[in-house]
Amino acid sequence: MYQQIALYATVFFVFLLALAFAFVYGESKRSGDYGSIQKKGYRIRKFYFLGLIAVMGFASVMTLGRLPYDRNQAEATGMNEIKIVKVTGIQYAWEMSEDRFRVEDQVQFEVTADDVTHGFGLYNEKMELVAQTQAMPEYTNTVYYKFEEPGTYQILCLEYCSAGHHVMVKEIVVEPEGGSL
Amino acid sequence: MNENIHPLAKRTVVWYLAATALVLILMMIFGVMMLLNQGEMISLTPQWFYKIMTAHGTGMVGIAALGGTAILWYFLSKYVKLNPAMLIVNFVLFLIGVAMVLIAIFVFDFSDGWTFLYPLPAQSAKLAGAAGAMFFLSGMLVLGIGFLIMYMYLAARLTKGYGGLGKALGWDIIFRGKKGKGPPAAVVATAMVIITNSTALLAGATVLAASILNIVNPAITMDPMLAKHLTYAFGHIFANCTIYMAVIAVYEVLSEYTKRPWKANKVFLIAWNCSTLFTLMIYTHHLLMDFAVPKWMLIIGQVFSYANGLPVMVVTAYGALMIVYRSRMKWDFASSLFFLSMFGWVAGAIPAIIDATIVVNHVMHNTKWVPGHFHTYMGMGVMAMIFGFMYYFNTTEGNQQHRGIDTFSIALYFAFFTGLVGSFLYAGGISAPRRWAEHLPQWVLSDQAGAVSGIFIVLATTIFTVRFFAGLRSVGSNIPYNKNSAAS
Numbered sequence: 001m002y003q004q005i006a007l008y009a010t011v012f013f014v015f016l017l018a019l020a021f022a023f024v025y026g027e028s029k030r031s032g033d034y035g036s037i038q039k040k041g042y043r044i045r046k047f048y049f050l051g052l053i054a055v056m057g058f059a060s061v062m063t064l065g066r067l068p069y070d071r072n073q074a075e076a077t078g079m080n081e082i083k084i085v086k087v088t089g090i091q092y093a094w095e096m097s098e099d100r101f102r103v104e105d106q107v108q109f110e111v112t113a114d115d116v117t118h119g120f121g122l123y124n125e126k127m128e129l130v131a132q133t134q135a136m137p138e139y140t141n142t143v144y145y146k147f148e149e150p151g152t153y154q155i156l157c158l159e160y161c162s163a164g165h166h167v168m169v170k171e172i173v174v175e176p177e178g179g180s181l
Numbered sequence: 182m183n184e185n186i187h188p189l190a191k192r193t194v195v196w197y198l199a200a201t202a203l204v205l206i207l208m209m210i211f212g213v214m215m216l217l218n219q220g221e222m223i224s225l226t227p228q229w230f231y232k233i234m235t236a237h238g239t240g241m242v243g244i245a246a247l248g249g250t251a252i253l254w255y256f257l258s259k260y261v262k263l264n265p266a267m268l269i270v271n272f273v274l275f276l277i278g279v280a281m282v283l284i285a286i287f288v289f290d291f292s293d294g295w296t297f298l299y300p301l302p303a304q305s306a307k308l309a310g311a312a313g314a315m316f317f318l319s320g321m322l323v324l325g326i327g328f329l330i331m332y333m334y335l336a337a338r339l340t341k342g343y344g345g346l347g348k349a350l351g352w353d354i355i356f357r358g359k360k361g362k363g364p365p366a367a368v369v370a371t372a373m374v375i376i377t378n379s380t381a382l383l384a385g386a387t388v389l390a391a392s393i394l395n396i397v398n399p400a401i402t403m404d405p406m407l408a409k410h411l412t413y414a415f416g417h418i419f420a421n422c423t424i425y426m427a428v429i430a431v432y433e434v435l436s437e438y439t440k441r442p443w444k445a446n447k448v449f450l451i452a453w454n455c456s457t458l459f460t461l462m463i464y465t466h467h468l469l470m471d472f473a474v475p476k477w478m479l480i481i482g483q484v485f486s487y488a489n490g491l492p493v494m495v496v497t498a499y500g501a502l503m504i505v506y507r508s509r510m511k512w513d514f515a516s517s518l519f520f521l522s523m524f525g526w527v528a529g530a531i532p533a534i535i536d537a538t539i540v541v542n543h544v545m546h547n548t549k550w551v552p553g554h555f556h557t558y559m560g561m562g563v564m565a566m567i568f569g570f571m572y573y574f575n576t577t578e579g580n581q582q583h584r585g586i587d588t589f590s591i592a593l594y595f596a597f598f599t600g601l602v603g604s605f606l607y608a609g610g611i612s613a614p615r616r617w618a619e620h621l622p623q624w625v626l627s628d629q630a631g632a633v634s635g636i637f638i639v640l641a642t643t644i645f646t647v648r649f650f651a652g653l654r655s656v657g658s659n660i661p662y663n664k665n666s667a668a669s
Contacts (some may be wrong), residue, residue: 014531020502025520060484064480064539132470132546136473139471140473163228
């Protein structure tokens with residue numbers, strides 16, 4: 001969902017920007033008194049500034065309450081059971097304490113690395129990135145994910161870790177609810 | 182013609198620009214090769230792909246800094262008397278650093294990326310020998326020292342000329358109610374770059390030295406999280422400062438072309454002070470997926486990344502639009518590129534700001550969305566400013582004229598750059614990872630679109646470069662020099 005929002009928002013705002021530049025280019029062939037242009041321009045700028053603050057403020061309010069660091073943690077507290085899965089990245093493989101799950105499983109991935117920094121990127125069956133965190137030596141990053149669709153998910157390395165970076169992939173299987181593990 | 186710049190410095194500026202243009206074409210070819218490989222149109226071994234990737238990243242950031250420095254020096258010389266020796270020292274150390282980096286990559290197979298994320302170089306050194314990592318890290322250190330020496334010198338000159346970096350940033354007007362306008366834009370921007378880039382270079386030198394020591398003696402270790410903070414405090418700020426140096430040309434040249442003043446009023450000065458502060462703070466948006474970092478620091482990364490868009494959107498780009506509006510400005514290569522560069526800068530800031538939103542970053546960090554946004558403001562922003570300056574230099578110091586081929590090459594460059602960054606952003610939208618030598622079939626089409634766009638960008642850049650070198654022939658050797666007019 002966020003990928004689509006990001007794409008559409010970028011296209012929309014860049015289009016508006018292009019319109020503004022095209023308008024000014026068109027008007028550049030005429031002449032005008034710069035003093036009065038500045039006076040009017042500064043007046044418009046106040047509204048433009050407030051508009052940007054409003055957009056940024058709205059985006060902050062809408063997103064800062066949904067941080068991946070604690071949102072799922074809060075949800076998880078209401079769950080009956082959380083599966084804790086230890087994940088370790090090492091050139092060029094993922095070691096996991098468990099790699100088969102059921103739909104509705106709420107999983108707490110505790111991610112670290114043994115050698116260099118890797119990136120734990122969880123992709124669903126459609127190869128959409130659905131969650132990620134960094135896998136750094138000496139640190140454990142905890143990322144939560146609730147499996148809602150069955151299928152074969154993949155963990156891709158998303159932090160460059162040398163020549164085998166692109167082969168650092170692991171498949172995990174999510175069975176339908178009630179399926180056997 | 183700028184008669185206040187020392188003739189030797191003027192010749193050195195030419196060397197800076199020539200090196201920038203030539204290395205840029207080579208690095209662009211490397212970029213196209215990577216896309217062709219991801220798009221399954223050529224076949225590179227992963228080792229070669231990552232070596233080329235390391236050279237591309239390091240080289241692009243390096244030449245953007247080199248071109249930006251040429252602009253800074255040229256225009257700052259109008260207001261502050263500068264010793265060309267410092268410009269030359271930086272250039273020589275830059276060349277030595279680049280040579281060491283190239284030896285590391287192409288002789289000793291170093292391929293750990295331009296971000297050399299600790300402890301990756303030490304790990305690679307264990308497997309493939311220490312020479313590659315040592316040459317690369319030492320080369321980067323030499324390169325950084327060159328810039329640091331130059332910034333220390335510039336800080337001393339601004340202190341002598343304007344009473345300190347604070348006054349050069351207009352603090353007496355902002356905080357003490359001093360009436361009138363602030364220092365020239367070139368001085369304000371230089372003060373900002375000195376503060377931010379010196380901090381960046383010190384952070385970079387620390388992590389480089391620690392990485393070198395770690396290779397020499399593995400018992401000497403560093404906290405990987407601290408190392409990552411230092412690496413991005415260096416890399417993010419250094420890359421950002423290329424645009425803050427290059428934009429000086431936009432202030433100077435658009436003001437000259439439109440015959441309208443672009444003075445540093447109070448809002449302008451506040452904007453540049455905010456940029457100084459925010460640029461230092463927002464590197465943390467590179468660590469949004471490091472959940473172990475304190476949450477408040479990551480929220481700062483989001484909120485101030487938003488805020489950092491405001492100075493350019495509300496003051497600099499808006500100011501450019503205002504100064505051009507109904508100005509009957511002459512449209513030539515320089516003015517067109519400077520105008521378009523402001524579009525490129527803001528257009529790149531939009532997806533950058535969106536990616537700095539933590540919930541978005543959670544599903545887009547390290548996808549191709551990231552090169553999508555920074556290629557927009559580096560390629561359509563910084564590089565457009567540098568090429569605009571090359572033409573401006575040749576017209577003011579020589580007699581280069583705008584021709585039809587210049588209009589054609591600008592259209593070619595911007596049309597296909599839109600295609601390139603569009604392909605990156607689309608690929609990010611479908612979760613294609615960045616820095617992957619091989620891509621899955623569903624990502625290949627976007628790579629192919631990017632590769633084809635890249636080929637035409639190389640063509641346009643080659644035309645820019647040929648026109649620049651052809652124009653240099655008209656730049657006279659008997660360059661007037663007014664020894665007394667520059668402020669001292």
